Amino acid sequence: MKQFNWLTRGVKPTLAVGILTALLSGCESHQTPPMQADVVLYNGSVYTVDADMPKAQAVAIRDGKIVAVGSDADVMNITGERTQRIDLQGKMVLPAFGDAHVHPVYGGLAHARCAMHDGNSVEDYIEIARQCVAETEADRWVYGVGWMPGLFPPDGIPRKELLDEISADRPVVFRSTGGHSLWVNSKALELAGITRNTPDPYNGRIDRDPETGELLGGLQESAMALVDKHLSPPTAEDMALAIEYSLAHFNSLGITNVLDAGVEVGNDGISPTIEAYRALEAANKLQSNVEVAVKWDSNADLAQIPDLLAAAKSVQGPHISSNTLKIWLDGVIAQGTAAMLVPYADAPELRGEPTMTAVQLNEVVARFEQEGFNIMIHAIGDRAIRMALDAFAYAQAQNGVAALHHQITHAEFITPPDIKRFAELGILANFQPLWSTMDPYMQLTAKRVGPERMKSVYPANSLLQAGGEMVYGSDWSVASADPLLGIEVALTRRTPGRPDHEPLLPDEGVTLEQAIYAYTLKVAEVNQNAHRTGSVTVGKDADLVVLDQDITNVPVYDIGKTKVLLTLFRGKTVHGSVKTL
Known part of the structure; x- marks a missing residue:
């Protein structure tokens, strides 16, 4: 591109691409000044998650797209009378966060009804239950x-x-x-x-x-x-309101890219949840990118496949897609339903059973891989994780290596021999970083599985060192969806803000760079929209978050205290205000 040296001299490559694109498009109209940005965020600390330009000072936005990234001087060259200039005063800009495991309907309904999430003791739960009884209609x-x-x-x-x-x-x-x-x-x-x-x-x-x-x-x-079966199902309006509540909550945390980890589909190929999403999409009320995972019914047979495929194909839209199958393969440790290779330490008669046989799992995974679906398998116990890895290996033997983003979500107990198989098979571990602390649930887990197996709980660093990859999701509303809390815990393996608390396998903590990547660009890759979001890159949607402090330059136990001041989705403010910056 030597013929363009007059234009690009002294300008970063990423910025130059934006300038060229805008200049060429500007030639089409004499009424719109060429390369005049709508908005410029400058004097900031921009963490791009883009290897070509990891850090910058400023970002320019036009028509909801990022048109320039670079130094203040570079980006200010494309401002004009109509440009809104926002002085960040050193505040941090990141690509908006993602969350690769949420339940918007369940979580939204939960917070609209009687919620015990804020309880910290049995006494708290009893008081909340008492209030719920008083507030619920007598016939319900x-x-x-x-x-x-x-x-x-x-x-x-x-x-x-x-x-x-x-x-x-x-x-x-x-x-x-x-x-x-x-x-x-x-x-x-x-x-x-x-x-x-x-x-x-x-x-x-x-x-x-x-x-x-x-x-x-x-x-x-x-x-x-x-x-x-005796409870009244939520109405379509209930579901739509639940989704709106959840997405607004995610926006307040800087999140604009989520994976709904499992919606049910009827035997007619219709899903009330998908219908609610489609109605919100039609009304232009989806303030986030949403990838919908259709849920495999482990109590049904292969006859459900056409219904699941039909439901998924009905979802495609500007903000929403469905290219993922969710399979629940086991339960949880606390209830003794996670499938383990050897019995539970405190209940030798239990080792948990998978929801389907290995033959069934292999067939389902291979079939949906042929259809181009990402497969997301809930597996907590080491036996379930091994079954999932075996199923992915079977599918590869049948179909060849597919350019897909299969994942095992939770992946709590991975045996050392199986850690390296994640990398060998190209399978992602979908971790929930806030679960990796010694909270009361983990203390109960330790009692149930015994000290030897506790040496392999959420082995994030070991998996990365073995060449594996991970993505982060919260499993909201099981845990907080706050990515900043999650990033802190991913590094410390301690309760947020509590350096005095006992850590959970501190050597399994990851770096700040790895944690940010798992909450941004990796989520976009999983959701198959990395071509337009997940990093601060020219040409991508202006999905951005502004924080009140630079998390790369604060004590690690202060990361979770960071506040989200502004969230942009395709250049539109969906949380906060520029007036607060």
Whole structure:
């Protein structure tokens, strides 16, 4: 490009591309000054997540696109009378964050109903439940979400008597924060027809006293369906409002790119959740990019494949897509439903069972890979993780190596031999960094699995050192979706802001650069929209976040205290105001 030296001399390559594009487009109209940016953010610390220009001072935006990135002097060359100039005064700019594991409908509904998320003790939960009973119409089941099994020692199972004391004559149901368990009162058990003689359903468990057989008040995994079928399903309006609430919440945290990790599809190929997304898209109310993962029903057979494909193909739009299949392969450690290679340390009769056989899993993964789908497998136990890796290896043997972004989400207990297989097979680990602390849930986990297996919990650094790759998701509303809290914990493996707390395998902490990448460009790659978001790069959408401090230049335990001042989605403000900068 020597013929353009007159233009590019002294200008960074990324900036030059933006200038050339805008100059050429400007020739089409005499009324619009060439290369006049709509907005310029300058005098800042721009962390681009772009290897060609890792750091910059300023960013220019036009028509929702990034048209220049570089020094203040460079970018100011393309301003004009119509340009809004925003002095960042040293504040940090990043590509807007992503989250590769959220549940917008479930989380939005949870926060609109009775929510226990803010409770820190059983006493807190009882008080919240009491308030929920008082506020729920007399003819409706009392329903809420958000309790943590780790706050119910010694086994993580809450007792029905606690809810019976609050309401003996009305059914009361609370779902755990992870969505794998229900806590119910005696009236709910009675109306659902559950007795001490009711058999455990396949892949589920009705909690009972091991000596007397008396019902305890806990329902695990598929046993939840015995009660769920009596609850009123959310309406289409409920779902749309839940999604709007969730996306606005994500915007407030600097997030504009998410993966909805599993929506149900009926046997007619119709998903009420997808219909809600489509309605919001049509009304131009989706203030985020959303990749929707259709959920595999482990209780059905291969006949569901055409319905899932039809539902996914109905989703494509400017802000929304569906190229992912979600498979739940096991449960969780606290309830003893995560599939482990050897029995649980505190319950030798348990090792957890996968939701499907290896033959079934292999067939499903290979088939959907042929259809061009990314496969996302929930696997927490080391046995489930090995099964997932085996299924991906089987699919590669059948189909060849596909240019897809398969992932194992959670990946809590990876055996040392299996760590290297992530890299060998090109499989991503979808970690939830806020889970890697010694909180009450992890303390219960340690009791359940024993000290030897605790040496391999969330081995993020080991996986990266072995050549593997990771992406971050929160599993919101199971945990906070705040990426800044997640980044801090990814580095420290401690409770945010608490250097005095015991760390969880501190050697498995990652670098700041690795954590930011896993929350930005890697999410975009997983969502298959990295060509237009995930980094501060000329030509991409102006999806940006402005922070009140430079997280590359503060003590690590202050990262989680960082405030999001402004979030832009395609150049439009979706959180905050330039007046606050």
